[in-house]
Amino acid sequence: MPERPQPLRPFSEQVATSNRLMVQHRPGTSEHERGLSLLQSIAEHEAGGHARWLLGAYFLQVCSRPRAHEQALYWLRLAADEGTPEAMDRLADLYLSGLGGEQSLTAGLDLQLRLADQGFRRAAWEAAYLIGVVGPSEGLTAASAYLRACALGHVPAYFSLGLRFLTGNGVEPDSGLGHALLRRAADGGYQGAMELAARVPVRADGREKWYDRLKANLHAAHPSLSALVPGRPNQRQIVHPGLAALEQHLVSIGHPAFELDPTGRARVVPGGAESVAEGCTWTWLCQRPRVATGPAFATTEECAHLINKASPGMRAAAGYRRGNSENEDAELASFNGRVHPMGALETDAVTRILESRVSTFTGCPIENLEPCSIICYVPGEEYKPHTDFFSDEQIELNARAKRDYGGQRIATFLLYLRAPQAGGSTKYPAAGVDVAGEDGMAVIHYNVDQDGRQDLDSLHAGLPIVQGEKWLWRSTLRKNSLYKPPA
Ligand SMILES: O=C(O)CCC(=O)C(=O)O
Ligand SMILES: [Fe+2]
The missing domain is CATH 1.25.40 (Serine Threonine Protein Phosphatase 5, Tetratricopeptide repeat)
Structure with a gap:
């Protein structure tokens, strides 16, 4: 046949x-x-x-x-x-x-701007954040880009813009408007917004007025916001037709800092100096093990962003395994908090910028950084004394069974996204060093000695939390690229 x-x-x-x-x-x-x-x-x-x-x-x-x-x-x-x-x-x-x-930060920014112009909310926030890092794009400032993200009803944008008005970062400071924006972020479930607003002096002029207006404004925009279907970004010049109307609507609250540009898009009247990340100053606390701290490694905005992004996905440590069995067993035996593998499988501009910052400070290439995770402890929770280095067998197993070619964990990088109010410091018993973290502070310790040998003195612990919550962003600096088998 x-x-x-x-x-x-x-x-x-x-x-x-x-x-x-x-x-x-x-x-x-x-x-x-x-x-x-x-x-x-x-x-x-x-x-x-x-x-x-x-x-x-x-x-x-x-x-x-x-x-x-x-x-x-x-x-x-x-x-x-x-x-x-x-x-x-x-x-x-x-x-x-x-x-x-x-x-290329600008190439990344360009793409997020194109998505933002089609009504993608998270892209609108990411673009604004990146402008804050690299500087204005075609005249668009970070504050204006956040305002456009607010017009899309994106809750984190209320937080970011509120913070700018509180601190006068790139805008004329206005604590009343800043307070109102933070409260709107809190209404939308943004963690930490109310705590920050509470630090504003009691007499923040206009805060009730702007809060009421913002609330009524968003309420009125609700039908258009829920009907908004982001467009397909085929051509750079064509902006989603629904955007201008939403932006004009937000500008109509009548605050003198909000206006429309000649093309009808929303912008914030430029004001105070744009604060630039200056890079923190590192202090070495001891040489055996090598431990250093860098206060203000990350901004208030970056810390809040990571906590809010990770929050819904936090799980008991037992629920996540990163694939390094021996170390994970040890981790589970000593750590009883919660964890989120933010890692590489999610777009996140803040994570990428922090990785770059770690790389700049340590000289460790980005491809040698273990995908980050976020951990969180509440009172009573702790990380008992442990070491982070791999055994030789584990390194071999990682490469063979998990195609993880990074080799030894040379150093551990911890960033305090939120420091607890009492307890919970990072302790290095061999050196008698106890680091009480602060919001935004980085702590780095080496797990090997100067000759690259496992250093038992790198033993460390996260002491039990007494009051408040402790949030850490953490990564390790590996000896080699995680992704390339040795030649
Ligand atoms: O909680 C701390 O301070 C220490 C965390 C830690 O040791 C780790 O993540 O490996
Ligand atoms: Fe550790």
């Missing part, structure tokens, strides 16, 4: 097939690799579809494959050029980290 020709299957069906093969079978198996080549051949031929974005996302996730970040960059760029929003978002993140190619 003559062979009947196979009917041509639509791409979407083939994408589903390849996806199934890749999800159901581990990388390296013939089924998985067949799924991958199928997806690659679709991505090469199909413009405007889903395959390029899926491939980009795949290489970000399976980052231990050879040249995975380069591949991710390649496919994400193609998908982003076609205006796939998810791809633009992840590509922006890749530009910020520099994994896979040159690091």
Whole structure:
């Protein structure tokens, strides 16, 4: 019987097939690799579809494959050029980290601005934050970009803009408006906003008036906000038609600092000097183990952002395993707080900027930084004395079984996002050093001695919390790139 020709299957069906093969079978198996080549051949031929974005996302996730970040960059760029929003978002993140190619904060910012102009709320916040780091983009200041994110009803933007008005960062200071914006952020569930507002002097002129107006304003905007469907960012110049109306509506609260530019977009009248991150000064506390602290390593905004972003995903430590079994068992035996692997699998401009800052201070390349996690303790919780270094067997196992090629954890980087009110300091018993953290302060300790040998004196503990909460952002500095097998 003559062979009947196979009917041509639509791409979407083939994408589903390849996806199934890749999800159901581990990388390296013939089924998985067949799924991958199928997806690659679709991505090469199909413009405007889903395959390029899926491939980009795949290489970000399976980052231990050879040249995975380069591949991710390649496919994400193609998908982003076609205006796939998810791809633009992840590509922006890749530009910020520099994994896979040159690091470019402005390229990341550019992509988030394009998404913001299509009504993507988180992108609007990320763009504003990045402008605060790299400086205005085509005349758009950070405060104005936050105002536009506020017009989209994005709660974190109320917090960020409120903070700017309280401190007069890039705007004419107005504690009444600042207070009102923070209260609106708190209304939206933003943690820490009310505590910060409470630190404002009691006589903050106009705070009730601006609070009432902001509240009524958002209430009236509600129907348009819920109906807003973000656009597809195909052309740079075309802004989502719904945005101007929302921005004009927010500007109509009548505060003299809010106005419309000649094109009808919202902006904040520029005022006080823009505060720039100056880089903190490090103090070495001891040499054995090597421990240093850097106060004000991260800003109030950055700390609040990370706490709020991680909060919904915090789980008991037992619920998460990073894949380093021996160390994890030890971790579970000594740590009884909660954890969130913020890591690499999520777009987050603050995380990327902090990683860059760690890298600048330590000279450790970003690809050698273990994906960060956030941990949190409440009263009674603690991290009993432990060491963070890997055993030789663990290093070998990491590379063989988990394709983690980073080798030894040379140093541990801890950032106090929120310091507890009592208890909870980081203690190094061998040196008799006890670090009482402060909000935004970084603590770094080396786990090996000057010759790279495991240093038992690096034993340390997070003492039990007595009052308040303790939040840490943490990463380790590995000896090698996590992603590249040694040549
Ligand atoms: O809570 C602390 O201060 C220490 C945390 C710690 O040792 C770790 O995350 O490895
Ligand atoms: Fe530790």
